[in-house]
Amino acid sequence: MEGVPPDSLKQEPVDLADFINLFDFEQMAKGKMTEMAYEYVASGAADELTVRWNRQALDAIKLNPTVLTDVSQLDTRISLFGQKLAHPILIAPTAYHKLMHPEGELATARGAGLASALYVVSSFTTTPLAEIAQVATQPLWFQVYVRDDREFTRNQIQEAEAQGCQALCITVDTPVPGVRNREQRGNFRLPAGVTIPHMGGPIVEKKPFTWNDIAWIQSFAKTPVLLKGILNPDDAEKAVQAGVSGIIVSNHSGRNLDTVPATIEALPRIAERVNRRIPVLMDGGIRRGTDVLKAIALGANAVLVGKPICFGLACGGAEGVAKVLQLLTYEFELAMILTGRATIDSIDRSVIWDSFRENKQG
Ligand SMILES: Cc1cc2nc3c(=O)[nH]c(=O)nc-3n(C[C@H](O)[C@H](O)[C@H](O)COP(=O)(O)O)c2cc1C
C-alpha cells in the first residue's frame, strides 16, 4: 500500500439516505477506503478488549424513563468555557483525514458546520489549520501531541491559537503509540503527497512527558487547556490541582493500552472526584443517542465521537460527516424526549436504572 495517492480512494458516490444509524457507516466505509486506511481507523490495540468493552459497557446500562413530563421546549444547548454550542456532541481529534477522503480535514470542517458541531482538529491533520479555519463555521479546538522539542511544541500551539482555535486538548495517554497489531499487519505508511504540516513527523520519542510539561504549556497558552486521556480519578484530581480548564475521559478508543476499562465505567468515579470544579468530557464507543444521554447522566458535560466521523468522511465527505452527526443528535433528542428530559441539566443520575437496588430488593 506504500505510495498510494489519496485519489486512489474509491470515491463512487453513495446515497446517504441509505444510512440510518452510525453502524451503517463502518460497513460502507470498508468498501470505500484502502485496506490500509480501513485497518488503521477500525483497529484497536493488541487484543482489542478495551475496544469491545467501550461498547459492551454502554449497552449494559439500562435507562429509567420518566413519562408525562413537558418536553415541548427541547433544549440541547450547552456552554463550554464560555463557548455556546448547539448540542453536546463534538468531533474527536483523529489523524490523517486525507486517507479517508481527498478533501481531508476541509470536508470534516464543512461537515461540522452543516451539523453545528465543534471540531477538535488533530495535530496529525493532513491540511494546514489556516485552510481549515477558512471553511470552518463552528468553533475549532486543537489537539496537541507534545514533542520533546519544546520550541516545536510552543510554535505549534501558538500557531493553532493564531488560527483561531479556541481550546487546546493535550493528549496525555500516548507518550508512545500502543501495540497496534492490525496497523502493523496493514504496513501502515502515509501515502506519497500526504503530509502532516503541524506535526513534523511521527511520534518516535520515548518522552519524559510529565506534569511539568503541562505547567509549561499553561504558562504561555492563551486558550483553555484540557487534558485528553484521563482514566484514573487520582489523575483527575491532579489535573484540577494543576489548574487545567477541563479533562477528557478517554481510552483513545482502545487504541493505546489494551485492557483499561471502558470509559463509561471510569466516568462516574472521575466525575465524582472532580465534583463539577471543571468540565469533564468523555469519548469512546459513543454510537447511539442513548449513549450520549448515559454519558451525560453519569457526569459528562459533553461527548466526542471519533471512528464514526472517519467512516462518515470516507463514505460521503462533508455530507457524510454531517449525516453521522445529524443521526446522532437526532437520536439524542429522541432519547431526551422518551426519558422525559427537556434540558441537558435535567439529565441526571436518576435517568439510569439502578440495577443494584433492583437486585437487593429482589
Ligand atoms: C483513526 C483514529 C485516529 C485518531 N487520532 C487521534 C489523534 O490524532 N489524536 C488524539 O488525541 N486522538 C486520536 N484518536 C482518538 C480519538 O480522539 C478519540 O479518543 C476516540 O476515537 C474516541 O472513541 P470512538 O472512536 O470510539 O468514538 C484517534 C482515533 C481514531 C479512531
Ligand SMILES: CC(C)CC(=O)C(=O)O
Ligand atoms: C498518529 C497517531 C498517533 C494518531 C492517533 O492518535 C491514533 O491513531 O490513535
